Amino acid sequence: MKTNRPKIKVPLEGIDIVLDLISATLLILLIVFTVISYTELPDTIPSHFNAAGEVDGYSGKSMIWLLPAIGVVLFLGLYVINKFPHIHNYMVNITEENALKNYRFSTRIVRFTNLFIMVIFGLITYSIVESAKGNNSNLDSWILPFVIGTSIILPIAILIYQKKINK
Structure with missing residues (x-):
């Protein structure tokens, strides 16, 4: 994709x-x-929870490494993507005049996303x-509302805020 x-x-x-820290x-x-x-883990551990927070799936204990592994890949990927804000997706035309404001906003969103992913994976x-x-x-009881809030409601609020700052 070539952009100007x-x-x-x-x-x-x-x-x-x-x-970032x-x-x-x-x-x-x-x-x-x-x-x-x-x-300290038994050979079989919970690997899936239903909406009520009850265990409804089990796996071998080695599956506990899946979230840290995905966390490392996501953290590094988002960190690297943040170095190239000109390739991010924007809802406005990026010019010399508005580039810094939009790039700063976009990179900050990626940083918050990285933070929320680490919090959710840790929980x-x-x-x-x-x-x-x-x-x-x-x-x-509250992990599902937290995930929904940070992955659905928060981005909508951020988009509304971005529309406001780009007027």
Whole structure:
């Protein structure tokens, strides 16, 4: 895809650095938690939960590595994509005058997405480990609303905000 969008480097602001650091820290904690918990897990662990938070699928304990592995790939992928904001999808024509504002907004959205993915993966992994140990993680009742809120409602609110700033 060839575009005539300006290729500029978006200077990082404090919030951008904080978001990247928190996301990276959560990813490291997810991996460390999985390493520490792995030896304590039974051979069969919960691998799927229904909408009520009840376990309705089981797998071998090696499946606990799936979320940290996907987390690493997503974190690195989103981090790299953020280095090229001119290839992001925009609902407005990008010009020299509005490039910085739109690129900054787009890269920040990607940073927040990375953060939410790390939070969700951490909560799910914690819930799986606690359920496998026979404990109630107390996350079952609100993890689904959290995921729906961060993956559906939040992006809609962000799009409305973006429309407002681009008027």
